Amino acid sequence: MSKRHNQKYKIDRRMGENLWGRPKSPVNSRSYGPGQHGQRRKSKVSEFGLQLRAKQKLKGYYGNITEKQFRRTFDEASRRKGNAAENLIGLLESRLDALVYRAKFVPTVFAARQFVNHGHVLVNGKRVNIASYRCKTGDVVEVRERSRSMALVLEALESAERDIPDYIDLDTKAMKVTFVRVPEFAEVPYPVQMEPNLVIEFYSS
Template identity: 40%
Template sequence: MSRYTGPRLKVMRALGCELPGLSRKSVGERDYPPGQHGQRARRKSDFGIKLMEKQKLRMNYGLTESQIQRLFREAKRAKAPTGGKLLELLERRLDNVVFRAGFAPTTVAARQLIRHKHVILNGRVVNIPSIRVAPGDAIALSERGQRIPMVRESLEQPSLAVPEWLAFNGQVAAATMTRLPEADEVPFPVEVQHVVEYYAVRL
């Protein structure tokens, strides 16, 4: 399945929550599913509930289905609880760390910054959004990247507060991961156990 490029607000309304990594927009008063019958009360099946929780992760972090399946298999092999480990692996992706540090307004924009070689990881220019950041790693923007209007606006008005697992230095537009992110530090509501149950019978 390819990466989603359609209307983002529509996705958030369908999933019933705001996903900061997908869009800065708010659903506002239209907090019901899109479409002609969106305001009608609907009873969700057990499968539907699990699917929605999985889609929250896929859409917020901008992953393809094969990518999130790969991460789930890795989380399942770990000694830690599968759900918590999956969230940790998602939060440690370089594109997400760039977004959480406030360098970009969304994960989508952060991925573009990385692809265009505006991000420096431990002193080296990188262009792979899926690189896994580890405690002690330093992330910075190139001088050219710091002059991009989108980046300057995001640094002045970040979408989210910088998480506790990142040490941010605004003077030089740099951040350092101080520890591993925890499951309860994900910036949107998600029942990760439903995601575990969804994949448990499919992988």
């Protein structure tokens, strides 16, 4: 099992939830946390603990991005006009790796990051290999022609595991997706409950 798979499943076990809604998640058979203390009785979680968990869950969902990067995203969400929690989700969903994942070009968000880093993706016709690259409304993201026959891509596109959200427009045949609009929190198809408002409280306290 690769390090990335280990990390992904560890996050699921630690949170006690199937973060990505995958049938292979160990939480489906073992709902307790990893390690020798995983089955201990859970004590009441403090308000800070709830906020921390909400932050770790959201950060983990997007491929367990670094704390520095996540904090920077929060700072920008706070500076923007409007609801900070909505802004945070909008910024996270605008990431190139998130868009590649939503378009089902790859099976997992971890694979999306690697796929982008290895140069398999074009944005508006130009190769971009930065997973955190922020896409704008109207941007067209596509799989490079030489990468379209990869088994990883073909299997992911055929999978019925996830639905394509309304805020992107996918052309499956051309392996091309248009970022129609920045989504609102309610539109994002999270398999588990996310609480971005608690994330804002965590960093604001």
